[in-house]
Amino acid sequence: MAYQGDKLRKGSWLEEEDERLTAFATLLGERKWDSIAILSGLMRSGKSCRMRWLNYLQPNLKRGHISAEEEQIVIQLHGQWGNKWARIARRLPGRTDNEIKNYWRAHLRKKTREEGNSQSKVYSSKPELLYQNGDSTSAWKYSIRDYNSADDHNIGPTDFSLEHYELPSMTYLNSSYETRLYDWIPRLSNDQSQAEIHGEGNGLDWCFCDPAWNSEDCDPGTVDSLGSLWDMN
DNA sequence: AATTACTCCAACCGCTATTAC
DNA sequence: AGTAATAGCGGTTGGAGTAAT
Structure with a gap:
């Protein structure tokens, strides 16, 4: 595998790394992340590059707060499908599964529990x-x-x-x-x-x-x- | 002002599914 | 058909920022 003997970087991404990853992902396409990791010279795993691209760098991502409308959709779909974050995210353009998962944990899980401590309470909205x-x-x-x-x-x-x-x-x-x-x-x-x-x-x-x-x-x-x-x- | 508790989110990990050979 | 590589998914963690004491 790549970087035998070399140490892979972990943790937060630097702006320079983002720029380099963006350039290579654009050039080579959003596939073969191990190849992108190697060719770009980033001391990151392909998996890490993919994650960074999908959750932060790819175009058309919405930034900023989840709207009330989006929140309603998340509540409704979570009630329907459970923790199928990727599936839910596909219904919210510009949002990632990671973002929705985090939002659920931070806001909605507590909220829905408070409202009734059961999923049926969510549905009864x-x-x-x-x-x-x-x-x-x-x-x-x-x-x-x-x-x-x-x-x-x-x-x-x-x-x-x-x-x-x-x-x-x-x-x-x-x-x-x-x-x-x-x-x-x-x-x-x-x-x-x-x-x-x-x-x-x-x-x-x-x-x-x-x-x-x-x-x-x-x-x-x-x-x-x-x-x-x-x-x- | 210092410390602690809490929140939020980016990033990582482990596992499964899919694809390529 | 079998195997390795790659992609995708969901759970978890760590750290930065903020609020509370």
Whole structure:
């Protein structure tokens, strides 16, 4: 392995190291981190380089505080999936799994415990999900009551209410949201047709998905109307 | 002003999954 | 098919900064 006999650096990264890693990652691509570590001359492990890039250096990362909207999403998805930080992070553009994990430990775990000392209490905050209609001009607000099951599909007909809403500015596929999404997923910028609208049944359920996502990541219920989530500023 | 307690977050570690050969 | 290398994930730790005493 690399650096036989040499000592690998650990701990905080210096600005110069960041610059060098950025240059090499940009040049060589975000793969083969051991090679990047060697070629860059950084006395770091490939793993350390990858971690630094993913959590701090890569473009399109949001910096700054988690917004209230993002917090709600984290609470909702954590209740649904548990400590699946990477999976949750995929629903929060610009946020890393590490960031969400830290935020949960620092803020939300305590908060949710205080609120009821159980996950069901989190669910009982009655999450409201928005489902866009087929005509893109309206949606159904899906308010869940007694949401104790981790499985959406177990919610019976009497467990939720549907309210119809007009959507003056919620047309995802023709809005600034689209611009932000394409910023975030460069691949989609090149070929928008690759983006998939996953619909089912009566057309109320939909999901704007990256084709690279697997089926479990495509969950119509967790795409909501919170446009500010896509605000990278 | 000094010390202690606490919070937050970057970074590391160990393990598993995936990919390449 | 088997093995090694690499990538990904989640848990944990250490240290810097801040608040409380």
